[in-house]
Amino acid sequence: MTTIRVINPNTTVSMTAAIGACAAAVAGPEAVVEAVSPVAGPVSLESQVDDALAVPGMLARVAEGEAAGVDGYVIACFGDPGLAAARELAAGPVVGIxxxxxxxxxxxxxxxxxxxxxxxxxxxxxxxxxxxxxxxxxxxxxxxxxxxxxxxxxxxxxxxxxxxxxxxxxxxxxxxxxxxxxxxxxxxxxxxxxxxxxxxxGVAAATATVAGLLRQGLRTSKRGEFAVPGAKPFTGTLAAIEPRALLAR
Missing domain, CATH: 3.40.50.12500 (Rossmann fold)
Structure with missing residues (x-):
């Protein structure tokens, strides 16, 4: 079995549940779908500020997934916020809706x-x-x-x-x-x-895409841009979400 984590970057729990049900309907019998939201952040994403403030919590969910052995991810917001950053953290495929x-x-x-x-x-x-x-x-x-x-x-x-x-x-x-x-x-x-x-x-399309990539044994390339970022100091409230610190949890 493979695990696909569908991340709703906003914190509206009822929406996350609906998104998860949609994803589970198309993931196929060989995949388990986890639908999650950030612990903190905006209740909806409707501006560039919303997107920016949602990304740290979303990346934390990706890092948690890596520690738990999640195989692939869906970013379930139509702005595809933090998509490239999530691909840096994740070993498996990450697809925006x-x-x-x-x-x-x-x-x-x-x-x-x-x-x-x-x-x-x-x-x-x-x-x-x-x-x-x-x-x-x-x-x-x-x-x-x-x-x-x-x-x-x-x-x-x-x-x-x-x-x-x-x-x-x-x-x-x-x-x-x-x-x-x-x-x-x-x-x-x-x-x-x-x-x-x-x-x-997009939720159905992205989930089906991730499931198809996993069936082919395909993962995110770590040769170039999407390699895990190098370690460096982060200060203030961002110290807790420094990329390598997240992946080490």
Whole structure:
């Protein structure tokens, strides 16, 4: 059996549970899924500051996983925060849900549209599409205006996301919808049936990707950039999360 640790970088426990259920449904019988959140951090990630403050706690969860023998990791936030840093710490594969969702969508149609939460997140998602070499396939990123935590509590959230997705398909002349937040994972099947097109949830896509890499016996290369960082002093509150100190626990 292999173990896949799915890390929700925010601290909303109910969202972590939903993410874990989605991941377990696609991981396959040979994989055990652990869904975890940082001990401390923001309840949702909706800004660059949120992302930055969530990363130390997320990396601590990666380091704990290494000590426990975890085989691979999913970073379950659509901004893919701390993805490269997590790959430095982890021996096994680490996949972010934005990258996995976009690459999966590119297999399913010529162009895809992303429906996300707040407008301020759109430039970062567009930048990710460019960095992953998928800007030509990404036909548009559309903000629903729904805050991350409201995806669980607003009774109209699912309907609003559907309306934005329908409009995006027309405006972008796209073939596939990508859900631009891990908090939308429970909408996937309902939306696909309503829209009549593939709807890609990044949690499922990233978990399936990690599981596939592990089945092939593939791990993160430690030859270059993703080698474990060298030891150096860290001061103040960051002393407790110095990379080699984390891995030594």
């Amino acid at each position: 934005a990258e996995a969702a976009m690459r999966t969508a590119a297999y399913l149609g010529r162009r895809f549209s992303i429906v996300t939460t707040l407008a301020r997140t759109v430039p970062h998602i567009e930048e990710l599409a460019v960095s992953y070499g998928l800007e030509r396939q990404c036909a548009g990123v559309h903000a629903s205006g729904i805050a991350v935590v409201d995806l669980e509590t607003d009774p109209l959230a699912r309907e609003k996301i559907a309306e934005f997705a329908e409009a995006a398909l027309v405006a972008d002349r796209s073939d596939v919808i990508v859900l631009g937040c891990a908090g939308m994972t429970e909408f996937t099947a309902w939306l696909a049936e309503r829209l009549g097109v593939p709807v890609v949830d």
